[in-house]
Amino acid sequence: AKTLRIGMIAGDGIGRVVLPAAQRVLEAVPGIPKPSFVALDAGFEHFQKTGTALPQETVDTLKSECTAAMFGAVSSPSHKVAGYSSPIVALRKEMDLYANVRPVKSVEGHDPRMVDMTIVRENTECLYVKQETIEDTPTGRVARATRQISERASTRIGRMAFEIALAAAQVKAQRGTSASSYGWTGKPTVTIVHKSNVLSVTDGLFRESVRKVASEYPGVEVNEQIVDSLVYRLFREPEQLSTLVCPNLYGDIVSDGAAALVGSLGLVPSVNVGDSFIMGEPVHGSAPDIADRVPSIANPIASIRSAALMLEFMGYVEPAARIYDAVDDAIRKGSVTPDLGGKMSTDEVTNVILKAL
Amino acid sequence: AKTLRIGMIAGDGIGRVVLPAAQRVLEAVPGIPKPSFVALDAGFEHFQKTGTALPQETVDTLKSECTAAMFGAVSSPSHKVAGYSSPIVALRKEMDLYANVRPVKSVEGHDPRMVDMTIVRENTECLYVKQETIEDTPTGRVARATRQISERASTRIGRMAFEIALAAAQVKAQRGTSASSYGWTGKPTVTIVHKSNVLSVTDGLFRESVRKVASEYPGVEVNEQIVDSLVYRLFREPEQLSTLVCPNLYGDIVSDGAAALVGSLGLVPSVNVGDSFIMGEPVHGSAPDIADRVPSIANPIASIRSAALMLEFMGYVEPAARIYDAVDDAIRKGSVTPDLGGKMSTDEVTNVILKAL
Ligand SMILES: CC(C)[C@H](C(=O)O)[C@@H](O)C(=O)O
Ligand SMILES: CC(C)[C@H](C(=O)O)[C@@H](O)C(=O)O
Numbered sequence: 001a002k003t004l005r006i007g008m009i010a011g012d013g014i015g016r017v018v019l020p021a022a023q024r025v026l027e028a029v030p031g032i033p034k035p036s037f038v039a040l041d042a043g044f045e046h047f048q049k050t051g052t053a054l055p056q057e058t059v060d061t062l063k064s065e066c067t068a069a070m071f072g073a074v075s076s077p078s079h080k081v082a083g084y085s086s087p088i089v090a091l092r093k094e095m096d097l098y099a100n101v102r103p104v105k106s107v108e109g110h111d112p113r114m115v116d117m118t119i120v121r122e123n124t125e126c127l128y129v130k131q132e133t134i135e136d137t138p139t140g141r142v143a144r145a146t147r148q149i150s151e152r153a154s155t156r157i158g159r160m161a162f163e164i165a166l167a168a169a170q171v172k173a174q175r176g177t178s179a180s181s182y183g184w185t186g187k188p189t190v191t192i193v194h195k196s197n198v199l200s201v202t203d204g205l206f207r208e209s210v211r212k213v214a215s216e217y218p219g220v221e222v223n224e225q226i227v228d229s230l231v232y233r234l235f236r237e238p239e240q241l242s243t244l245v246c247p248n249l250y251g252d253i254v255s256d257g258a259a260a261l262v263g264s265l266g267l268v269p270s271v272n273v274g275d276s277f278i279m280g281e282p283v284h285g286s287a288p289d290i291a292d293r294v295p296s297i298a299n300p301i302a303s304i305r306s307a308a309l310m311l312e313f314m315g316y317v318e319p320a321a322r323i324y325d326a327v328d329d330a331i332r333k334g335s336v337t338p339d340l341g342g343k344m345s346t347d348e349v350t351n352v353i354l355k356a357l
Numbered sequence: 358a359k360t361l362r363i364g365m366i367a368g369d370g371i372g373r374v375v376l377p378a379a380q381r382v383l384e385a386v387p388g389i390p391k392p393s394f395v396a397l398d399a400g401f402e403h404f405q406k407t408g409t410a411l412p413q414e415t416v417d418t419l420k421s422e423c424t425a426a427m428f429g430a431v432s433s434p435s436h437k438v439a440g441y442s443s444p445i446v447a448l449r450k451e452m453d454l455y456a457n458v459r460p461v462k463s464v465e466g467h468d469p470r471m472v473d474m475t476i477v478r479e480n481t482e483c484l485y486v487k488q489e490t491i492e493d494t495p496t497g498r499v500a501r502a503t504r505q506i507s508e509r510a511s512t513r514i515g516r517m518a519f520e521i522a523l524a525a526a527q528v529k530a531q532r533g534t535s536a537s538s539y540g541w542t543g544k545p546t547v548t549i550v551h552k553s554n555v556l557s558v559t560d561g562l563f564r565e566s567v568r569k570v571a572s573e574y575p576g577v578e579v580n581e582q583i584v585d586s587l588v589y590r591l592f593r594e595p596e597q598l599s600t601l602v603c604p605n606l607y608g609d610i611v612s613d614g615a616a617a618l619v620g621s622l623g624l625v626p627s628v629n630v631g632d633s634f635i636m637g638e639p640v641h642g643s644a645p646d647i648a649d650r651v652p653s654i655a656n657p658i659a660s661i662r663s664a665a666l667m668l669e670f671m672g673y674v675e676p677a678a679r680i681y682d683a684v685d686d687a688i689r690k691g692s693v694t695p696d697l698g699g700k701m702s703t704d705e706v707t708n709v710i711l712k713a714l
Pocket of ligand 1: 074076086088089252283554555585
């Protein structure tokens with residue numbers, strides 16, 4: 001029998017609160033092998049204690065023992081801290097989790113506005129290669145960063161986007177919208193997000209590589225949009241967007257914007273996907289302002305949906321759908337945390353979802 | 358007596374329609390020296406005809422003859438066209454127009470949501486230095502772009518942002534909100550937009566340089582926000598944002614997002630500002646879908662407000678305020694183009710504004 005061993009990297013702040021909520025749901029959902037969990041270290045607080053943000057042991061354990069993982073959140077010091085580098089960025093690269101898939105959807109029968117889109121964000125390159133230099137010049141310091149876009153990474157993220165657009169169509173046909181967190185409205189469509197009117201070489205290569213993949217997917221429509229006007233459209237006509245494929249930084253920005261459409265960052269899940277590993281991760285951050293509240297009021301939904309998304313990408317489509325439905329129910333009933341206007345604590349919301357499973 | 362000679366670079370598409378509207382307003386507004394105008398070439402269509410997107414003659418005439426300029430719009434081919442490079446990006450650099458100032462504000466007594474912010478976008482560097490390379494490797498092509506952030510450019514854009522935050526406070530105190538297109542709510546505040554949690558060297562330098570300028574402006578509050586969560590906040594609580602200072606690309610994206618808040622890109626003006634030259638420019642593009650409509654339905658307001666902003670930055674504060682008020686009146690009366698739900702043509706809207714001047 002298959003086993004399910006899941007690395008739990010809570011990280012900083014509310015990561016420590018929302019990851020246990022996801023764990024409770026994974027323990028309770030029927031239809032998957034009984035999961036076991038291993039707690040792993042990473043984060044800014046871990047760095048402050050030990051001098052390391054991402055211990056090698058965490059990476060080794062993920063690679064040797066784990067079927068999948070969940071990541072909580074990481075605190076971002078905005079000033080430069082010598083020796084510190086974001087562990088989530090490092091983890092995505094170390095595990096070659098080349099896609100960050102972020103479905104943003106409204107809840108049918110609850111939200112006034114119909115949003116059902118998935119941002120497929122390239123997860124390993126762009127400005128995230130973090131090759132930066134700085135030099136003194138007669139007119140002051142000049143810093144430079146390298147933005148890397150490769151044919152290989154653009155092609156594989158393109159393929160992922162087309163697969164997701166197709167899967168969305170299939171799931172939707174089988175079970176109706178609410179069962180899937182993939183974005184889809186009508187014909188499967190992939191929108192390439194770029195800025196090739198300025199970055200004709202790098203974004204030109206991204207655009208061209210994704211378009212080349214398109215020929216393998218004759219059933220999927222392809223279009224494209226410059227990133228600035230995409231952000232404009234995101235707020236003017238989000239109903240018309242379905243699967244977006246973006247270079248790393250645009251994907252980061254666009255997905256936060258999309259999250260605003262559905263009412264709270266606390267609702268939006270993601271998975272980091274590689275060819276042989278999956279890591280769920282809520283899109284929200286560590287929320288230091290509420291991290292120490294007792295009882296916790298952190299919204300567990302992004303984390304719980306991320307666990308479902310992780311299962312979905314492992315092939316456990318039915319159990320994932322069950323979790324999505326239970327979450328949607330809780331939202332419809334108003335069983336939610338204060339960020340959504342509710343009065344419930346993290347645990348209370350999780351209990352409601354567990355009961356509905 | 359001072360003379361006012363204004364270079365008119367209509368460019369492509371609706372640029373050719375909205376710039377004449379701005380010219381009519383500049384000809385009619387009292388309180389400025391009688392302006393003269395010189396039509397100058399640039400754009401993608403000009404490139405297709407002549408092989409040059411930005412003729413040297415345009416730059417020379419601006420430098421030798423003109424007090425200021427207006428730029429319309431430029432079409433952006435999304436595929437790479439050999440030899441073509443965006444003339445607006447080139448113009449900003451050639452004329453050292455280092456700041457792109459984009460006020461986004463709702464109209465009092467009309468818009469349900471109070472938005473009154475100004476995006477101060479660095480206009481000469483970041484990824485817009487357009488240093489790109491591409492090479493063949495065993496795993497396919499790899500493209501790279503350089504993102505440059507200098508202490509000099511970051512310092513001067515920082516200073517511009519603090520000046521704008523202060524001027525906003527002053528104008529507001531004198532004339533009330535509607536007289537100014539600067540964003541301001543309460544104490545003058547500058548928000549630094551960056552991503553130094555990932556780009557600690559380049560965005561770190563931007564952040565640090567702007568913060569250093571802050572010490573010259575003890576009356577202005579400084580805070581900061583990571584670009585992705587800024588875009589989230591932009592849509593969750595835009596009322597709380599006032600003056601934002603951004604590296605080039607973030608400023609491009611954030612200002613399109615902000616435009617969505619006030620109902621149409623067709624409303625949002627900008628000025629490109631250097632130490633010795635000013636160029637007004639609507640934030641919208643060339644809108645090829647409606648460019649050939651007769652009569653034209655292109656919204657002239659962004660262009661007209663850009664002309665006012667140009668005057669404001671040249672010191673003609675009263676005439677600028679008159680134009681802003683006339684525009685706000687037209688919006689309140691519903692004398693608007695179809696993008697705002699109206700039925701009027703470009704000329705009809707312009708006539709209404711001219712009458713109210
Ligand atoms: C914390 C930060 C490094 C991260 C990113 O930029 O990828 C976050 O914003 C995200 O979207 O997961
Ligand atoms: C047309 C394009 C090059 C330009 C830019 O990116 O600066 C436009 O989007 C703008 O905002 O003025």
